[in-house]
Amino acid sequence: xxxxxxxxxxxxxxxxxxxxxxxxxxxxxxxxxxxxxxxxxxxxxxxxxxxxxxxxxxxxxxxxxxxxxxxxxxxxxxxxxxxxxxxxxxxxxxxxxxxxxxxxxxxxxxxxxxxxxxxxxxxxxxxxxxxxxxxxxxxxxxxxxxxxxxxxxxxxxxxxxxxxxxxxxxxxxxxxxxxxxxxxxxxxxxxxxxxxxxxxxxxxxxxxxxxxxxxxxxxxxxxxxxxxxxxxxxxxxxxxxxxxxxxxxxxxxxxxxxxxxxxxxxxxxxxxxxxxxxxxxxxxxxxxxxxxxxxxxxxxxxxxxxxxxxxxxxxxxxxxxxxxxxxxxxxxxxxxxxxxxxxxxxxxxxxxxxxxxxxxxxxxxxxxxxxxxxxxxxxxxxxxxxxxxxxxxxxxxxxxxxxxxxxxxxxxxxxxxxxxxxxxxxxxxxxxxxxxxxxxxxxxxxxxxxxxxxxxxxxxxxxxxxxxxxxxxxxxxxxxxxxxxxxxxxxxxxxxxxxxxxxxxxxxxxxxxxxxxxxxxxxxxxxxxxxxxxxxxxxxxxxxxxxxxxxxxxxxxx
Numbered sequence: 003x004x005x006x007x008x009x010x011x012x013x014x015x016x017x018x019x020x021x022x023x024x025x026x027x028x029x030x031x032x033x034x035x036x037x038x039x040x041x042x043x044x045x046x047x048x049x050x051x052x053x054x055x056x057x058x059x060x061x062x063x064x065x066x067x068x069x070x071x072x073x074x075x076x077x078x079x080x081x082x083x084x085x086x087x088x089x090x091x092x093x094x095x096x097x098x099x100x101x102x103x104x105x106x107x108x109x110x111x112x113x114x115x116x117x118x119x120x121x122x123x124x125x126x127x128x129x130x131x132x133x134x135x136x137x138x139x140x141x142x143x144x145x146x147x148x149x150x151x152x153x154x155x156x157x158x159x160x161x162x163x164x165x166x167x168x169x170x171x172x173x174x175x176x177x178x179x180x181x182x183x184x185x186x187x188x189x190x191x192x193x194x195x196x197x198x199x200x201x202x203x204x205x206x207x208x209x210x211x212x213x214x215x216x217x218x219x220x221x222x223x224x225x226x227x228x229x230x231x232x233x234x235x236x237x238x239x240x241x242x243x244x245x246x247x248x249x250x251x252x253x254x255x256x257x258x259x260x261x262x263x264x265x266x267x268x269x270x271x272x273x274x275x276x277x278x279x280x281x282x283x284x285x286x287x288x289x290x291x292x293x294x295x296x297x298x299x300x301x302x303x304x305x306x307x308x309x310x311x312x313x314x315x316x317x318x319x320x321x322x323x324x325x326x327x328x329x330x331x332x333x334x335x336x337x338x339x340x341x342x343x344x345x346x347x348x349x350x351x352x353x354x355x356x357x358x359x360x361x362x363x364x365x366x367x368x369x370x371x372x373x374x375x376x377x378x379x380x381x382x383x384x385x386x387x388x389x390x391x392x393x394x395x396x397x398x399x400x401x402x403x404x405x406x407x408x409x410x411x412x413x414x415x416x417x418x419x420x421x422x423x424x425x426x427x428x429x430x431x432x433x434x435x436x437x438x439x440x441x442x443x444x445x446x447x448x449x450x451x452x453x454x455x456x457x458x459x460x461x462x463x464x465x466x467x468x469x470x471x472x473x474x475x476x477x478x479x480x481x482x483x484x485x486x487x488x489x490x491x492x493x494x495x496x497x498x499x500x501x502x503x504x505x506x507x508x509x510x511x512x513x514x515x516x517x518x519x520x521x522x523x524x525x526x527x528x529x530x531x532x533x534x535x536x537x538x539x540x541x542x543x544x545x546x547x548x549x550x551x552x553x554x555x556x557x558x559x560x
Contacts, residue, residue: 009376009383009390009428013347016371016397017212019204019243023175025098027204027243032058035245036218042086043251043266052087054245057094062170064095067163071133075100075173078132078183078404079157081229082122084108084115085137086250088160089228090238092135095163097181100173104129104183104195105229107531108137110253114531119143121193125185128192129405131155135163177201183404184231184341187530195404196341198235206344206398207240209369214304214335214349216274218245221301223272225251225263227531232276232309236345253533260284261291264324268297276306279313280468280533282320283460287467289323300328308337308346310534311437311453312363315461317352338365338435342413342420344398347372348433361454364434371397374433376426381415384427389436392426393419441537443474445485445514452537458511459487459504464495469527472508473537475518476545484517488540491521520544 021027031054039053052060073079079101083089089105096103106125109115123143126134131151136142138159146152157163175181181200185193210216222241226233228250241248249270256263264285267275307317317334325331337349350366368374376390377383384390399420402410413421425442426435437451444450455472459465469490474483487508491500501519508516528536528543 009386011368011374011428011433013368013372014370016205017208019208023200024181025172028058028094031242031245036247038247041249043255045252045255047255059168060091060164061094061098062168063166064091064163065099066166066169068095068099068157069169071157073101073133078102078104080104080106080126080132080134082106082108082140083137083160086228092160098172100175102180102183107229110227124192133157135160175200186341194406194409196400197402197404198344198400202344202398203235203239205371206347207243209371211244213369216244220244220246220274221272222274223249223267223270225253225256227253230532231341231345261288264297267302271301273301274304278309278532278534279307279316283316283467286319286323292323297327299324302329303333305334306337306346307334308339309532312336313457314363336363336365342400343394347398362434362436364432366432376428387427387429389425389427392422392424394422395419450512455508458507459489462503462507464492464500466490466492469524471527471535471537471540473541475541485514486518486520487516488520488522490524497521
């Protein structure tokens with residue numbers, strides 16, 4: 003339902019799910035779901051398969067081990083498990099027993115794996131030293147191992163817990179019971195934990211299944227981490243609810259060669275997938291290799307593009323490059339959502355016939371059970387077409403963060419709307435998200451977003467995509483702010499020439515000057531678990547290095 007003339011969109015009444023809780027969805031999938039079940043693509047490219055019946059049996063065995071240790075319904079269980087099949091088994095064991103899983107990133111890259119023990123330590127200490135399940139070979143910090151509380155909190159590793167006989171007793175959850183705590187990414191301290199209830203997740207799942215005409219015959223492909231809301235909720239849990247065939251690949255396997263993503267979807271006859279916008283740019287960057295391929299992408303009808311700013315030119319180029327392989331021109335769906343909304347709750351079909359000069363890509367209308375509004379700093383609705391703060395409410399939206407009352411007071415308005423932290427506008431009944439509020443670059447009285455500048459810089463052939471950051475940094479006087487562009491150069495481009503071309507590109511496109519053009523190594527660009535840029539973290543590192551006279555430390559290693 004659209005409220006004409008104001009910046010408010012209402013997706014209508016929430017749809018009633020056809021199972022009472024998430025555990026019932028798995029039990030139904032084991033009984034009625036696709037015989038092919040779930041395929042996992044390992045980091046070395048090999049594959050394993052698990053039917054829904056096998057997933058339920060393994061979860062029941064692990065649940066027996068959890069219950070034997072004295073874990074009660076409602077207790078928090080931290081999961082840091084690198085092996086995807088074992089992580090999902092542990093997740094469902096908790097769901098079936100009424101325990102609340104809190105997945106913690108175990109590390110998809112070398113940098114993340116090195117940080118994983120410290121992350122577990124911060125989470126475990128920060129949330130009251132709850133129960134913990136780890137992977138069989140999961141490294142732990144010395145501080146955790148030396149803590150006397152660890153001996154009773156650690157339930158064991160996944161393989162040891164799987165040695166129990168199945169416990170088929172199911173805990174019946176209420177819609178308002180917590181189903182999981184999902185950690186927000188990008189934090190160097192204790193990450194915030196989003197509380198998602200059974201009702202939140204099932205409402206969102208039922209709504210997106212209806213709007214996007216999904217059912218048990220779908221074949222889906224995901225390569226984002228399964229501790230992230232996109233991989234876990236938007237795809238895996240939804241697909242268990244549908245009982246459809248699902249494939250999960252490791253993110254590092256795809257990033258090593260992005261064309262593996264497309265080839266695997268062809269091989270598994272996928273019709274549904276998703277990725278943040280940077281991933282489509284990685285495919286575009288491989289254009290010269292496409293003539294060697296013989297894929298059939300005619301089945302691929304729903305590609306969700308969400309998780310970060312969507313770039314018009316990147317989407318168009320992706321569709322053009324893959325059209326010869328049968329990819330439908332209307333397969334791309336820009337969308338919006340976040341962990342706090344149980345994943346994507348707004349989307350629409352991307353139309354290649356629209357003009358090509360838009361700064362921003364529309365993301366559509368809210369799904370059933372969700373409402374969005376755009377307001378000013380006083381929470382008053384702005385006029386249609388005016389950019390303001392995006393807020394959201396409805397059945398899929400979290401009621402708050404776990405054990406964080408101060409953050410809850412800051413994150414919700416007096417009338418119960420969640421403050422997303424995004425900027426957006428509503429025009430003609432369509433929501434368009436312009437970027438994060440903390441991504442704004444204000445120069446000479448004009449507002450830009452970092453992703454706009456990054457997109458223009460990455461049009462230069464010597465700039466490697468997905469490793470560009472444009473942000474403001476503090477000037478030497480400590481009072482002014484200056485524009486900095488960090489980029490990863492391809493081999494063979496002289497540094498001085500690269501700097502000249504980047505400055506010219508930004509000035510020509512936006513009419514602003516660049517104070518700092520900084521070549522960096524890939525490892526110097528901080529990213530979240532799904533590959534989103536952490537601009538604030540890079541800004542802090544650069545300012546500290548500059549003040550210490552060590553800016554050269556950012557120079558790419560040979």
